[in-house]
């Protein structure tokens with residue numbers, strides 16, 4: 328069975344930054360024009376780590392939707408919804424949990440890594456182990472062909488495919504085995520060259536005002552071998568240049584590369600050009616965000632419509648699932 332549908336989600340854990348935009352969101356915005364798209368706030372998934380203090384999640388839900396819509400997701404073009412408001416996800420999660428071998432979950436690389444690395448939170452829970460099963464349910468319930476995710480989610484998607492095959496093996500071909508669609512655009516590194524992350528303090532948020540961004544860009548390290556203004560630089564080892572690749576017009580990029588390697592363009596001026604590019608990129612996002620903030624009902628209206636639409640699709644799949652498990656009473 329094949330279709331032209333896509334599903335993806337994000338956890339509501341705080342403001343989105345450029346890394347999220349160029350890593351995932353940009354792909355979503357493009358895909359909404361190419362196929363039938365479902366994008367959701369994975370609020371139950373946020374609970375797997377924030378269960379001790381879940382109150383913050385509620386505030387992050389509308390914030391996330393505002394970031395999405397401000398960045399170009401169009402509720403007329405795609406379905407924007409909230410995981411916890413489509414209870415069918417929980418039902419499928421329960422059923423899939425019955426057929427998911429423990430070994431698959433225990434061997435999941437993200438599970439092992441996070442158990443070791445995140446020491447300030449208790450991750451020794453059933454729900455955390457089952458994170459990939461809930462994610463499989465989120466996806467399989469819409470029977471999509473494509474799932475646009477970042478590199479870090481590939482092990483989860485692989486497990487979704489395995490669970491799908493196991494379901495179809497037991498109960499007959501019904502669920503669709505989805506494929507990952509990685510973002511074609513280059514990654515956006517953090518201001519210090521590491522992965523952009525709120526916890527590293529190296530991020531530029533989509534809602535961040537220019538006056539806060541200016542000192543951050545001024546403080547960025549460029550080619551550290553370029554000690555004097557007259558030394559030629561190397562864009563390949565500069566923290567700034569990847570941003571030009573993402574945000575500065577291509578002919579301008581070529582000029583910058585040429586200016587840098589010939590010592591014609593200094594880092595201070597190069598940063599000025601980047602600030603212009605950032606401003607051009609962020610201004611429409613900021614404007615749309617302010618508009619949404621001035622009418623808070625808009626976000627809830629978007630979610631209400633999206634939830635209803637998602638529920639209908641999810642219920643359709645569940646009817647078939649119940650039948651195949653002889654649970655259609």
Ligand code: TRP
Pocket residue numbers: 334335336337338369372461462465466474475476480483
């Ligand atoms: N695990 C994903 C993340 O942390 C979020 C997510 C939950 C998701 N369910 C999903 C992504 C289903 C794609 C499809 O980014």
